[in-house]
Amino acid sequence: MDSVEATDRLLEAAEDLFYAHGVQAVGMDAVRERSGVSLKRLYQCFPAKNDLVEAYLLRRDERWRGSLRDFVHARGDDPLAVFAWLKNWFTEPGFRGCAFINSFGEFGEPAPGIAAAIRKHKDEVRAYLHGLVPDPRVADQLFSLVEGATVLAAITGDPCEADTAREAAKVLLKALV
Amino acid sequence: MDSVEATDRLLEAAEDLFYAHGVQAVGMDAVRERSGVSLKRLYQCFPAKNDLVEAYLLRRDERWRGSLRDFVHARGDDPLAVFAWLKNWFTEPGFRGCAFINSFGEFGEPAPGIAAAIRKHKDEVRAYLHGLVPDPRVADQLFSLVEGATVLAAITGDPCEADTAREAAKVLLKALV
DNA sequence: CGACGTGGAGAACGTGCGTTCTCCGCTACT
DNA sequence: AGTAGCGGAGAACGCACGTTCTCCACGTCG
Numbered sequence: 001m002d003s004v005e006a007t008d009r010l011l012e013a014a015e016d017l018f019y020a021h022g023v024q025a026v027g028m029d030a031v032r033e034r035s036g037v038s039l040k041r042l043y044q045c046f047p048a049k050n051d052l053v054e055a056y057l058l059r060r061d062e063r064w065r066g067s068l069r070d071f072v073h074a075r076g077d078d079p080l081a082v083f084a085w086l087k088n089w090f091t092e093p094g095f096r097g098c099a100f101i102n103s104f105g106e107f108g109e110p111a112p113g114i115a116a117a118i119r120k121h122k123d124e125v126r127a128y129l130h131g132l133v134p135d136p137r138v139a140d141q142l143f144s145l146v147e148g149a150t151v152l153a154a155i156t157g158d159p160c161e162a163d164t165a166r167e168a169a170k171v172l173l174k175a176l177v
Numbered sequence: 178m179d180s181v182e183a184t185d186r187l188l189e190a191a192e193d194l195f196y197a198h199g200v201q202a203v204g205m206d207a208v209r210e211r212s213g214v215s216l217k218r219l220y221q222c223f224p225a226k227n228d229l230v231e232a233y234l235l236r237r238d239e240r241w242r243g244s245l246r247d248f249v250h251a252r253g254d255d256p257l258a259v260f261a262w263l264k265n266w267f268t269e270p271g272f273r274g275c276a277f278i279n280s281f282g283e284f285g286e287p288a289p290g291i292a293a294a295i296r297k298h299k300d301e302v303r304a305y306l307h308g309l310v311p312d313p314r315v316a317d318q319l320f321s322l323v324e325g326a327t328v329l330a331a332i333t334g335d336p337c338e339a340d341t342a343r344e345a346a347k348v349l350l351k352a353l354v
Numbered sequence: 355c356g357a358c359g360t361g362g363a364g365a366a367c368g369t370g371c372g373t374t375c376t377c378c379g380c381t382a383c384t
Numbered sequence: 385a386g387t388a389g390c391g392g393a394g395a396a397c398g399c400a401c402g403t404t405c406t407c408c409a410c411g412t413c414g
Contacts, residue, residue: 105282108199148325
């Protein structure tokens with residue numbers, strides 16, 4: 001197994017475990033076990049846990065936004081499709097809310113790289129919505145609805161928070177035209 | 178110092194520290210130091226850290242909702258006043274987002290009492306909004322906006338997320354009439 | 355065939371922290 | 385005054401975990 005495959009397996013394992021149980025609850029040993037990569041190699045690829053966490057967040061950001069973008073694009077870039085995608089996400093087994101919000105909660109004073117990754121994700125999502133909705137104020141409003149629905153779906157376990165947010169978004173978008 | 182005063186000082190210290198730095202980042206020793214209560218007494222009042230965390234959350238829930246209720250009530254129970262209160266909160270020094278969302282992120286699988294306290298808080302806030310807004314669907318929409326604004330204000334550090342949510346709420350409430 | 359280097363398995367180390375234990379001084383009652 | 389019990393200060397214990405070290409098997413080159 002070469003170094004790039006090791007990195008890949010490590011990130012895969014890290015994402016599964018960190019998202020499911022929280023970063024702090026998962027030890028490096030668990031990542032090693034799940035990935036099948038030796039500890040030595042692990043520390044060659046990621047000199048410290050923080051580096052692994054940061055890479056996990058960056059990768060999750062790319063994938064998460066990619067999935068959203070593809071789904072919405074296939075529906076003509078209709079802003080309301082965002083909420084349909086959310087509902088799918090909320091319904092997935094193992095859904096545990098937004099990895100970035102959870103990480104923010106986990107670290108009182110995050111390492112700089114981690115804080116940056118969290119902020120970057122939110123900035124990118126906001127920018128994406130701004131590309132989808134002409135009026136920037138309405139885009140920000142939808143963003144707030146997206147975040148609220150995600151948090152509430154995670155805590156209450158009810159995927160229908162997506163429908164509530166969608167209804168609100170519909171009204172806000174109609175007010176726009 | 179009797180037992181009730183000790184409990185009070187412990188909860189006060191716990192709230193300051195847990196909210197500011199996160200629950201996991203604060204050791205029992207820090208709570209002891211800040212409260213001035215001995216470790217022995219601490220463990221008499223709260224047999225385990227989880228008990229202290231649960232009590233912290235329950236107490237914070239009461240105070241948080243009390244503050245919101247009073248503020249909004251003084252403004253004629255206008256639902257939009259909720260967002261004015263939010264903006265004040267976001268602007269406070271030391272604001273670090275919603276303690277309950279943060280705790281949710283911190284514990285992958287929370288102890289039952291802690292999970293219950295988190296859910297209770299959100300249920301109570303939702304119920305409060307339902308009392309403020311005639312249409313339950315719109316109340317839920319405002320709830321989503323409140324949570325979204327809180328999360329975003331915490332991560333971006335920008336209190337104006339409250340204004341964005343307020344604008345959206347205004348539109349949603351107007352559509353109601 | 356033999357020396358060397360690479361990589362894996364897992365022990366070991368240091369630290370932090372939740373929890374408990376020990377010791378000591380003080381107070382209150384006889 | 386003497387003693388029994390309460391409370392405080394802080395040491396001690398056990399464990400978990402991030403990180404490093406040791407040892408060994410294996411493949412490669414001279």
